[in-house]
Amino acid sequence: MTKITVIGGGITGLTAAYELSKSGFQVTVIEQDENLGGQAGTFRLENALLEKYYHHLFSSDAHIIGLIDELGLRGKLLWLDSRTGVFHKGRIYPFVSPVDLLRFEPLSIADRVRLGLMYLRLRRFKDWHRLEQITARDWVIHHGSRRIYDVLWGPLLRGKFAEAADEVSMTWLWGKISLRGSSRSRDMTREKLGYLAGSFQVIIDALAQAVRDRGGEIWTGVRAKRVLVEGNRVQGLELEPANGSIDAATPVPRAIHCDSVIATVPSHTFLKIVPEIPERYADKLRKVRYQVAICVILELARSLSRIYWLNISEESFPFVGVIEHTNLVPPSEYGGNNVVYVTNYVSPSDPILGLAADEVVRSYLPFLRKINASFEESWIRSYRVYRDESGQPIVVTGYSEEIPSHETPVAGLYLANTTQIYPEDRGTNYSVRLGQDISAIVRSAF
Numbered sequence: 001m002t003k004i005t006v007i008g009g010g011i012t013g014l015t016a017a018y019e020l021s022k023s024g025f026q027v028t029v030i031e032q033d034e035n036l037g038g039q040a041g042t043f044r045l046e047n048a049l050l051e052k053y054y055h056h057l058f059s060s061d062a063h064i065i066g067l068i069d070e071l072g073l074r075g076k077l078l079w080l081d082s083r084t085g086v087f088h089k090g091r092i093y094p095f096v097s098p099v100d101l102l103r104f105e106p107l108s109i110a111d112r113v114r115l116g117l118m119y120l121r122l123r124r125f126k127d128w129h130r131l132e133q134i135t136a137r138d139w140v141i142h143h144g145s146r147r148i149y150d151v152l153w154g155p156l157l158r159g160k161f162a163e164a165a166d167e168v169s170m171t172w173l174w175g176k177i178s179l180r181g182s183s184r185s186r187d188m189t190r191e192k193l194g195y196l197a198g199s200f201q202v203i204i205d206a207l208a209q210a211v212r213d214r215g216g217e218i219w220t221g222v223r224a225k226r227v228l229v230e231g232n233r234v235q236g237l238e239l240e241p242a243n244g245s246i247d248a249a250t251p252v253p254r255a256i257h258c259d260s261v262i263a264t265v266p267s268h269t270f271l272k273i274v275p276e277i278p279e280r281y282a283d284k285l286r287k288v289r290y291q292v293a294i295c296v297i298l299e300l301a302r303s304l305s306r307i308y309w310l311n312i313s314e315e316s317f318p319f320v321g322v323i324e325h326t327n328l329v330p331p332s333e334y335g336g337n338n339v340v341y342v343t344n345y346v347s348p349s350d351p352i353l354g355l356a357a358d359e360v361v362r363s364y365l366p367f368l369r370k371i372n373a374s375f376e377e378s379w380i381r382s383y384r385v386y387r388d389e390s391g392q393p394i395v396v397t398g399y400s401e402e403i404p405s406h407e408t409p410v411a412g413l414y415l416a417n418t419t420q421i422y423p424e425d426r427g428t429n430y431s432v433r434l435g436q437d438i439s440a441i442v443r444s445a446f
């Protein structure tokens with residue numbers, strides 16, 4: 001039986017393992033964390049499971065919706081009313097419908113009309129290649145106005161990409177705007193977003209179970225230390241315990257031999273575990289940079305606002321979005337408490353990454369008070385801070401030429417990670433597509 005090892009038990013790795021096990025391959029998944037799920041992973045909050053990073057689906061997310069159906073989970077996929085807003089100069093503006101846009105006072109009437117036309121144009125736009133060489137900044141200023149950029153998109157781009165904001169391609173912004181539009185009603189007055197009853201852990205567990213049911217193995221708490229290569233062909237993997245030690249009592253060996261390896265790890269990890277990867281490919285991997293995602297989760301006694309997704313259009317704020325999860329899923333799911341994600345993306349050298357969790361939360365408090373003047377620290381029942389080094393690939397102009405291929409120069413070794421999702425922005429839907437694509441490539445090699 002052909003043996004395939006998948007490094008990484010996130011959505012991409014589990015989807016690939018599921019697809020290959022359906023085709024009769026002997027699959028082993030290696031995940032360094034104790035729990036599966038990667039960026040879509042969860043933790044226990046009260047009596048429920050909750051994502052470490054906010055997660056929802058759009059109605060256009062056909063790949064993951066198809067997989068949810070195939071796994072028999074359709075009944076768990078809920079489509080819930082969502083409210084989007086923008087916080088600007090001390091006020092929250094609802095931002096879903098054309099009427100909201102027309103009422104958006106920070107822009108002049110002429111700019112509101114320009115912005116509306118810009119949205120319409122982008123939603124109809126299909127040929128993203130034509131947007132690839134222009135930065136989001138230049139496109140918005142040229143087709144909208146300087147003020148639209150300064151009030152709306154500039155702060156968001158800088159919030160998400162920091163000093164790299166001015167390099168970000170218009171393709172990225174097009175992907176964001178057209179996706180968001182796809183989850184709105186025909187008259188654009190309402191937005192529905194998808195969420196799995198019981199959290200995204202439901203699909204992660206179902207994938208893992210389906211792999212095991214077909215004879216696949218999944219090892220957690222085990223790290224791929226090095227890909228074993230001989231004569232430019234993959235031989236297997238050297239393993240190490242992520243915590244503690246692999247001793248004689250554990251069933252996990254120090255090395256595993258296999259016919260192919262699919263790595264679903266970030267590009268910088270791939271470079272570490274395959275030091276002999278030829279320079280031309282390594283150079284491509286080095287070129288794509290990531291922003292670190294830093295997400296504070298607050299369990300609050302009271303609600304912060306009525307908005308689910310609040311974009312912060314204020315450069316002085318230390319975060320770019322406030323996602324009040326319990327404005328999508330009712331607080332009753334979490335012991336009656338309100339769950340709020342405060343999200344930010346920073347460069348790997350940002351000093352905030354050196355702060356302890358309580359220091360991060362403390363530094364956010366005055367800004368939460370600006371969003372809701374009655375907010376008090378005593379509302380906080382619990383908090384957590386999660387960081388992901390590879391939270392957001394930086395999609396610059398001409399990105400399609402920078403994307404490393406799935407097939408690496410080492411025979412039998414494949415790469416599938418979020419830097420290869422394009423022209424759309426990374427998301428679980430595209431990780432499912434990635435897992436399906438990579439499994440088709442591996443299948444065709446045998």
Ligand SMILES: Cc1cc2nc3c(=O)[nH]c(=O)nc-3n(C[C@H](O)[C@H](O)[C@H](O)COP(=O)(O)OP(=O)(O)OC[C@H]3O[C@@H](n4cnc5c(N)ncnc54)[C@H](O)[C@@H]3O)c2cc1C
Pocket residue numbers: 007008009010011012013030031032033036037038039040053054055056057222223224225264265266269273293295343388390391392416417418426427428429431
């Ligand atoms: C802040 C944030 C918000 C998001 N919001 C949404 C959303 O609303 N909707 C949506 O659809 N998507 C969202 N996403 C994106 C979505 O979570 C990702 O696209 C998807 O989970 C990526 O899956 P992956 O398997 O490719 O990567 P990962 O989830 O990163 O999985 C890679 C796995 O590899 C493991 N690993 C790494 N190195 C090793 C090693 N040496 N040995 C063994 N294992 C290793 C890691 O522990 C990890 O589990 C969000 C992501 C972030 C960061």
